[in-house]
Amino acid sequence: MDTTERLAAIEDLRRLMARYVRYADHQRWQDLADLFTPDGSFTPHKPDGSVWMRMEGRDGIAATVGGSGGPGVTLVHHLFSDEIDVDSATAAHGVWAMEDIVTRPSDAELSEDIPFRSMHGFGHYHARFVRTDGTWYIAELEQTRLRLDFSV
Template identity: 35%
Template sequence: MSDLDEVVRRLDAIESIESIKQLKARYFRFVDEKKHDELAALFTPDARIVTDGITWGSPAEFADTIRDLIGAAPTVHHGHMPEIEITGQDAASGIWAMEDLLTFPAGENAPEGHDGYGQYRETYLRVGGRWLIDSLLLTRFRMDPLENWNPDA
């Protein structure tokens, strides 16, 4: 491999890692902004998605469940300290530390809110020049309860 080829390879890796970081940032933002169709579009059509031991049938099913579960409740999702490795010309893997805060309107049978901590382990594929999530495994290490709120107070 020539010096120029090596520079091009390294530049592509840097650009790919930055694109994957932006992809994951959109994932968190779309969850919090309730943009469920856009969230589903961040995945390959046959992505494997597992959260807290639940395997989802498709990206659309995953996004629809998030919509149904958290509705209009305010949420805050953060990803930190990405470890991204380019594993092939159009393939990569990543590990992200995460924190999420969910609170729900108070009421009978309201789910309990939480401040959760854990880790995402993901793989990515570049499809048509665009990086997408091909697999996602979310494992929570800790969940601290949060009180629900009264939107009328």
């Protein structure tokens, strides 16, 4: 793989992750899930490093992420400082610094699963990508957290 091909792959992967956060912010859950391989996985972690949940497959990702917010939720995601390594013409991995804000309506009912009105998080996305039929997909995505601030 020459330099031009490697740089083109890096730009494709940056755009893939940009679509991921845009789809999340607009709550386009099926579009977000379609960015993954059919058997892809998404695993968010808590700040202590423990697994918060694990989602597998496009249907599992769409249903779980889409069902986690509830009506009236506002999402804002930002990605920064990507580190992308292209391993071959069909495989790559990378890390993105991230920040997200989740805001629920003031009249939203608090529950054991979602005991907050707003959340402001900081951390990193760790991704493994594969290229199939000329298109890059997320094969594995892990979200690690450095900090989560909640308000009720």
